[in-house]
Amino acid sequence: MAITGKPLGATAGAMIFQQGGNAVDAACAMLAATCTMWDVLSWGGETQALIYNPHTGEVIAINALGVAPTGATAEFYKKQGLKFPPSYGPLAAVTPGTPGGLITMLSKYGKLSLKEVLAPAMEMANGYPIEAQTANAIERDKEMIKEWPYAKKVFLPHLGKEREAPYAGEIFEQHDLLATLQKLVDTETEALSSGKSREEAMQEAYDRFYKGDIAEELTRSIQEQGGLIQMEDLASWKVKIESPLHTNYKGIDVYKLQEWTQGPALLQSLNILENFDLKGMGFNSANYIHTLYQAMNLAFADRDFYYGDPDFSPKSPMKGLLSKEYASERAKLIDKNNNDPWANPGDPYPFQGEENPFKSQLEHYSKNYFEYSENADAKVSDSFLQDFTAGTTSIVAADKEGWVVSITPSGGWIPAVIAGNTGIGLSQRMQSFVLDEEVNPFNVVAPGKRPRVTLTPSLALKDGKPLMAFAVQGGDTQDQNLLQFFLNMVEFDMNVQQAVEAPNINSYQMQAAFGNHEIKPGALTLQSETPSWVRRDLQNRGYKMDFRERTSGPITAIWFDWKHGTLWGGASNHGEDYGIGW
Structure with a gap:
């Protein structure tokens, strides 16, 4: 069973099941597809998941939420006359979490390769017929999008015309994003061919995103556009595998x-x-x-x-x-x-x-x-x-082996800042912090800290x-x-x-x-x-x-x-x- 926010996303999950993948593989394929089609999120956002492992009987919590970057302090935002961090723009971005979350879930609990699981998303990045909902959201927010040069390049193919966004049903191409995903797949393939294990090969792809040339382009372009994220912010960030919280309601354990x-x-x-x-x-x-x-x-x-x-x-x-x-x-x-x-x-x-x-x-x-x-x-x-x-969006998946996955990914919705030539849309999750401990002493913004999210x-x-x-x-x-x-x-x-x-x-x-x-x-x-x-x-x-x-x-x-x-x-x-x- 594969369920998510869009028919194309659910189809990607079903395709992976047909190729022998388990529920984690299918969930990761749906995550990649929905990020690529901008189903109110994108690749630079955050991923939160619960996974049931049938072999251990455990419920595993995946924390792939980004953190506030260097310099993101309450004083910094207050000096700009703000009550809360901004809702949009480069200063609204926490570090990208979804690529790391996807790779971690896949490497530890999936069966297939990154190349197999990303294939539907990569095909879509090469061009797919954009849906009216997304196309019209771009048109509605085009004036804000024009403030960010790399976003303007991706989202507004008809710049200067009456309608500057794609039309519903038009083939929407994201060649920069495709190139980024291809780099991850190539890194995995090269590592496997050199004798690395499946998990080691995926870790090399993970490191390329957070420590290699992809990270360099991310930070260069974010700072160019006025953001705070630095290489060290990306390199030091880690996906956390946690124990969930739970209660029992009338004999049912809820996690x-x-x-x-x-x-x-x-x-x-x-x-x-x-x-x-x-x-x-x-x-x-x-x-x-x-x-x-x-x-x-x-x-x-x-x-x-x-x-x-x-x-x-x-x-x-x-x-x-x-x-x-x-x-x-x-x-x-x-x-x-x-x-x-x-x-x-x-x-x-x-x-x-x-x-x-x-x-x-x-x-x-x-x-x-x-x-x-x-x-x-x-x-x-x-x-x-x-x-x-x-x-x-939301993603749920289950298989005959007993794996169960529930994910609420988010971040990088339209209008999103795109990080340079990576095709990666950045999160807007900084706005969930507060700047005053009188409001919530546990959720005051600080570098390296995760905001309290709704997801x-x-x-x-x-x-x-x-x-x-x-x-x-x-x-x-x-x-x-x-x-x-x-x-x-x-x-x-x-x-x-x-x-x-x-x-x-x-x-x-x-x-x-x-x-x-x-x-x-x-x-x-x-x-x-x-x-x-x-x-x-x-x-x-x-x-x-x-x-x-x-x-x-x-x-x-x-x-x-x-x-x-x-x-x-x-x-x-x-x-x-x-x-x-x-």
């Missing part, structure tokens, strides 16, 4: 990446919701929506204050945050009759036997929080929603066996959508396709990770067909509602039917997500 993502917020939400009879409330009843909203807000308030790169001090109090006892205390804060627009972070430190070093900051948190929000009201504008739900793949196991792999794009709404997908299946007995399409709710009562990091207290998005009596009830509890036709998010998922020995795939009707099973 998420560590607190450099927002993933633990889903685990915290489940721990809080375990204290309520959700099934008895009824699917999307007013009581269910209210309870869900309040639990998410409590978890996301903790996310906003406590989550950050665990390699830096201070270290997030994750033991306390994920304890069942802490969740039980947080659950007691939920007023069943009213929304709490001032849902603050809690104090998890006593639940891990420590004193909270940030007590004074917590006392003034609401005031500081809202000072950093441009518009602390409940109106959800189109521009706010575009930032808050900024999408990327959040998921795996669930039952009785030690995979139960479901699920992922979604959509910025700060990701773990909201994934939480509801999970509950749809576990509490409301939906099948996987029903669960990815079912109407969701979305809260904006947390600090957005993009743009101006706004908050919208009490704002609630509901599906358009929400009954009038539910609307009235929620309005009486203090919610400011808006209604949309599709609220499920572009969720992709695989469910494992152990009774019949089959895989059930789901791709929501939100966008163009697509799956192929055989």
Whole structure:
């Protein structure tokens, strides 16, 4: 089973399965293809993955998120009059992570060569019929693209004409990117021919990207365009293979990446919701929506204050945050009759036997929080929603051997700076840092540090066996959508396709990770067909509602039917997500 954000990407995964690859090979092929076709990400972005290894029974976490470069300090950005690092341009870029992440996953857990897995992407780089969504995004953002000479060369083939972007269906060629990918493949081929092992050969390709001539062109062009990334930033960066975090919800073990993502917020939400009879409330009843909203807000308030790169001090109090006892205390804060627009972070430190070093900051948190929000009201504008739900793609794959992969890659979306003659579009992930520890002392920008990102793949196991792999794009709404997908299946007995399409709710009562990091207290998005009596009830509890036709998010998922020995795939009707099973 191969599922991702575009039919062409899913086809690339299916091609690799047909060549004898496993789920990791197929996932890497889908990652390469979606980066090449700019499915709201590109090669200079970041890759976050969970992999189930059937031979060890372990869930493995892949951290291929780039870091802030040399010179990227809070003082640097404040001197430019900024509240947060910029959303676009060379100063928005962390170091590229996806090439390293792909090569690492493939070399350690795949079966095929880099040459075989990159073949579909390389064919696309040589020219493929560009889709309307991408082509029109280029045209929409062409004035910004023109500020960056290498991006202008790639994205605007009709420069000077009325439409400067490619037309939908036009053959879109990326010869610089093709040459970069060819260098990686050639390096692997030469190493194999000299007697190096498969893993050693891929490591040489990895080193060429981060330490060799590709790295030299990346840094030269980034600095030419006003960015900060240096050779040492690339050479010292490493993919991290980590242990994921997890919780148990009614006998199901749910796994998420560590607190450099927002993933633990889903685990915290489940721990809080375990204290309520959700099934008895009824699917999307007013009581269910209210309870869900309040639990998410409590978890996301903790996310906003406590989550950050665990390699830096201070270290997030994750033991306390994920304890069942802490969740039980947080659950007691939920007023069943009213929304709490001032849902603050809690104090998890006593639940891990420590004193909270940030007590004074917590006392003034609401005031500081809202000072950093441009518009602390409940109106959800189109521009706010575009930032808050900024999408990327998702990738899930599984095979008969038992390998399972869930990936939420991102970064380098249009409009992206392209690094010189590499064809590599750079990340815009710096904007997820904060510049003031009063907002989040764990996520203040510093050289070598990873920003706290929204990207959040998921795996669930039952009785030690995979139960479901699920992922979604959509910025700060990701773990909201994934939480509801999970509950749809576990509490409301939906099948996987029903669960990815079912109407969701979305809260904006947390600090957005993009743009101006706004908050919208009490704002609630509901599906358009929400009954009038539910609307009235929620309005009486203090919610400011808006209604949309599709609220499920572009969720992709695989469910494992152990009774019949089959895989059930789901791709929501939100966008163009697509799956192929055989």
